[in-house]
Amino acid sequence: MTPDILCIGSVLWDIIGRSPTVMRLGSDVPGRITRLPGGVAMNIAMTLRRFGLTPGLLTTIGRDPEGDELVAACARMGMVTDHIYRSDDLPTDRYMAVEGANGLIAAIADAHSLEASGDKILRPLADGRLGSEEAPWSGLIALDGNLTEPLLAQIAESPLFARADLRVAPASPGKAERLRPLLDHPGATLYVNLEEANILCAAHHPTAPEAAAALLERGAHRVLVTHGGNPCAEGTRGKGVISDRPPEVLVTRITGAGDTFMAAHIVAERRGDPREAALAAALRAAATYVSGEIGS
Template sequence: MTATPDILCIGSVLWDVIGRSEAAMRQGSDMPGRISRLPGGVALNIGMALARFGLHPALLTAVGRDAEGDELIAACALRGLTTDLVYRSEDLPTDRYMAVEGSNGLIAAIADAHSLEAAGDKILLPLTDGSLPRPYRGAVALDGNLTLDLLAGIAASPLLAEADLRIAPASPGKALRLSPFMQSGRGTLYVNLEEAGLLCQSGFETSRAAAEGLLARGVRRAIVTDGGNPVSVGGPEGVITQAPPPVHVARVTGAGDTFMAAHIAAELRGAQAEVALTEALRAAALYVSGETKI
């Protein structure tokens, strides 16, 4: 690489296989709809959104040296992401994610990120081999598909001690993997209401209460979403809350990643907290309504 990227996106890069129906669905439903395969994964979704907002992200992840991996790397490059730093495994297959969505939201999903987990700290080699500045002082978007041990290592690593860490849990089932960042008081957490409750071992009725709870548990800064309900940003300066614009839900998968990317992009441009939150909510609303191309 000849230039330092605007932001590193560390985590899952895989193929999303999404089945969508215009009808409301429940467990056991069998409905007509559309099935698509698109580049996805939390780190990639955030990276693609950041590229749409004018930034130049680089991926740190694991992708197999198989046909699906070659196709995925090419798709990432076409979408404006730097793939030079990606760890290409000879023996691990490219990861996949499968979800079913109805008009009433996500019905079920399975994330197969076993190759990313198996690769471990090999994906971080560019931070030590001279490919990136050492220590790295730029922005980093990090997702919870990494193992707890690797996330704990990142939270304590001197290589990223001066980085602007932005962390998302990937799913409620992986929320507790973010606990090292609570304990170290590092980074900005992007979580939903359920994930905040899991991290705090408590139930919250509102995003504001959840943000306050996370701050009380040692989190340096937290952004808490709650579907179509108000979103809160909490930090040393206090807590602010805004309601997202109402929209018709055309898709769900990737909405949280779009919100996070829009918020990061706004803050990297120097937007104040209220403005950055407004821009992020607007971008997420456009995405959920289907107006944003992917």
């Protein structure tokens, strides 16, 4: 089966502890702990499936029991798993987060196996299964910033990605700088929050529209900047910056909201929505997600 979009990056187990109470350093409170398929690439893929698209996964998953469970879960959700790199000597990656009523308290991403695999996850794009240097993949690609900076730099220059519609998301503010090689890629759209945008700008802009304009000035071709419940922005070189405010909702979860926003925006544009409508659709989808009105 040919995927509608390729999701390249982290596919792992999310271990999330959530409590309805306000938490601070050292808090010990009752709550719920869940284990669900996660990772930036996986979260985007799951949202794409909810909108009826078929994503193909390019990632690393270990040949351990946790990895077998994860691949089986991906397949049950209707994702193309044929091109996943299965490592014999690397464990399946994991992400652990703690969330309270006051938002994300702390998180640890153990994506070392993905980083150690390097460009092995890209082999299907070069060996003819999904493309080659002579006939590169020309469709949508969702790319996450859990890849190493050398690999992201390689992707930025690679002929394998020369015709792709690249949609790029950082894994976290701490990894935002990894996206610098892709900043001026002519086919790249960057999805970042305000903190990540300011890291890439090496400046402090108080609003998303200002940060989007600054990224365009620094060479970006297209960016989307979110800012929680505040106005968010989309900027396109030659077309300026537009902004919109997300709907007000009661926030019940945080992890995965940015990935939901990105996936919903991709889907809106794929069906032909203009800029303003696509941004509004993405903000509605993210608000619905954080309110807990749809499944994880």
